[in-house]
Amino acid sequence: MTARYPFLVAPLMLMLLTGLQAPVRAQLDFTPHEEPSTAPNIMDAYSLLSYYADIFRLIPESDYDHIRELLARYNLISLPSNVRSLFGQYTEQTSRVSDEVEEIERLADETSRLLDQNNAQGANQTLHDAAIAIAKAKIQLKDVKSTTVSIGNSLGVPKTPEGSPARMAYAELEGSVQSVEDLIDYYLRLFLAYRERLSGISGQNGTVPGGTNGTNGSGGINGTNPTYASPTSLTLTSNASEVWVGGSVQLSGSLTCNGTGLGGKGITVLFNGESAVSAVTGPDGSYTCLLAIPFLYESPAYLFALYIPSADDGSLYRSSMSEPLVLTLLFNNTSVELVSPPVSYPGKDVTVTGKVTSGGMPQEGRSIRIYLDGSLLDAPASGPDGSFVTTFTIDPSAATGSHYLYAEVSPSGVYAGGSASRTLRVERVPVNVSLSCPPFALIPSTVVISGSAYAGTAPLTNATVTVNMTGGSRTLLAENGSFSVGFELPPSLWIAGYHTVSVSVYPAEPWYADGDAKATIFIVNPVVAAGTAVLAFAGLLFFRRVRRLGGENDSGSGAGSDSGSPAGPVVSQAPADGSAPEGMGQIMAHIPVMNMANAVRASGLSQGRQKVIASYLSAVRSVSSFAGVPMSPDMTLNEFLRAAEPKLNGTALAFRNLTYLAEKSLYSCEAPNVDDLSAADDYARYVAERLGIGGS
């Protein structure tokens, strides 16, 4: 039996070891999921280039809603951090180009409509706006082209072999960008055609686009066929390639037509697409003007000169635009340091400090705006040493986690603006709840649950405590952090089991987190449990009695003489399974030889066992007489054998075997077979004969 235990433990150990390992999945075709934190962050360069190519391809299709939708989902693209900034810039540039082309398209439609309505003044305005929009678009497309090259390099496209997917996708992107440039050029030609058409209208109506209707119309070339308008050429140069913001630069250029300067013509200079300054050409077509550089802190700036013929000239000359002039803007960068505590708590004050510098020099009097999650908190000014400080209170209902703290310094003169940001981590102080309750409880009784709530080592004050136990709930105020409440356990039929006690603590101060604790109480109902035990005990007794009675009946019918057996010596009843009732010596001590057979029959043993025991008892009587060794009441068969065996000489072996058969009959579950009966009889007879004493 004991050898089986290791085999019982082994499967359990195996079960545990395998159970703690990875789950066994059903036989699925593919992996159902993957742990995201360990999944590789992979950017598909080919697909990413195709994404932008698709966007640029949608511009000529005028599908601007789709473009906006795609660009709005840019944030859904998983990009490695090293290229995220570059692609963010590219997306922004793409968006600007798309918006500008859409504006150009709208202006083209509007101009066409106005021209159809012979509204020369309105058309002249839209053509002016269109010229600016086209200039902007060209500038932005130039940026796009530049960034396209940077993206290609960052993705390693030039290193990929010819014909590779990445190379093909890059070529596709370049082609898409080129198609946008072609579209802008198309619109430029369209607007120039509109301008000529406008000249025709002006000639017919006598109106001056951009001027007052009918006032200067007489100066136009009425009836001139716009088809004959001559192309013009415009140049733009500056006296400096670099200029400080807030400063000025001298611009000059010339307007010519077929190599001849055109005098008295109005020239508009666009600064980053916006109309900045105007000039009128001299008799030789040259012009000069002074451009005041606005306080823009983005370099470089792109300048264009634009000539739009007046109504009078509309039938003579065509519009023209200079090549872009790139101007480097000079300004000082501003640095901002922002210092905040690593952790803050709802309802508590937070002090944020910082310093504004430029080129390492402190900046005094700079205006700083401080935001938390986009909401303006304070707008202090920097001191003489450039430092600033502000104190604010964290919203008591602020969510825990990371919050975005942002400081922005406004530009000032030649100093550009600056900004800095930090992550402000808002946490609530964890609350510990100690719970004290008895591990055991009896029904009926009152269970007292007590405890305390504290943060760190300080107890909470005025915290609301809710105590839940099976079947009841109590809410109380823990003024000094401690609480105690009693739960009555009324009489019930419950026997025994675990009850869970849960305590929730809600602090009064917002900077503390809610706390909770749980405990289990083993509750016993002694009355019901004792009653149950008594019932079980009585049941066992009853069961045993029934079994015993059944055994007696069985043995009685087997012997055929139990119920009518003569009165004889009292012999202990043998168990129904045939095991030995008591010590054999006790039987022997009270059994006269003549009644031995009856006594054996009355012992309750089966018939076969009785025969073996009868043979043994017969031999015992012979051995006892011959060896002079009485069988005392407390003697076992084996003890009697050991006491008598040395004196039995040649019969010792036979008596030993007979003793063995008697023990087997008394104690073994296996009943003696026919051979055993025969052998027992033979042994008894042999012993009797050899010892010279008659058997039974």
Add this chain to the structure above:
Amino acid sequence: MEARKLLPALTLAVVMSLALLVWYFPPTGDFRIDNPFWNGLTDFRERNNAAGITSLADLPADPGNSTLIVIPYVPLNGSALSAIRQFVVQGGVLLIMDDYGYGNQVLEYLGAEMRFTGERLMDPIFNYRNAMFPRASDLSYPLNGTGDIALNHATSLTVSGGSVSVIVRSSEFSFLDTDGNSARSAGDPSGPLPVAGYQKLGDGCVIAVADPSIIINSMAGVDGNSLAAGRLVNLDGSRQVIIDQSHLPKAPLDDAKLVLAVLHAAASTQAGSLALITLIATLTTLPLWRRS
């Protein structure tokens, strides 16, 4: 102490220790509501106050205010399918979430006009970590405004009738990797592809979501997954959320826990307590019986 007396005591101690370890060690199986690890549903359970059932026979008699989540990773038998149909017909919302399992068995049995394709959905552009984590942002009622949904080794749906409303679609850059080469091929269906849809059946409705992994602990906090899952299970107001745990892949630990749970439940009843006390009383008084 004699070996024959020591061994039983030692064996009993080992068995009890193992039982305690098995009882208190959290389950590790996929989609288990008590599994606190990355592939479990403890977050979802707590957010939606969901309860797990180990047999579809335990579904509420009146399912009008309930949502049942079934993740069929093992085949369903006839009684389970019948119970699900009864649940839906009587007004329950069935949220069947599957990718490569046996979801179509349920949809076919219910006569729904949508099926899971069982092919891998990939999106090389709009994704969370890589193409196997597509992000779906084309959302319709009831998921308007929930934010994008990040999938994790998902599949897609096919819709065959007009009674199905598609509520989630993948992006136009997504595709089904039908040839298994993890790249877009000529024959691969391109997006946008349906990822979730619903259809009214009887007094209830069935919602099919082609990725059960959007509700596992590691994905619940990504994008709008948690909000979207909350909307799906509370389709028309707050509902009691029930998660079927009987058709999930089982780990040996889950089986062992199940056995212990059954034993614990049995011992917790009045009859069980009675039997336990009787057994303990018998064993402890056994020497007395023998002596008498």
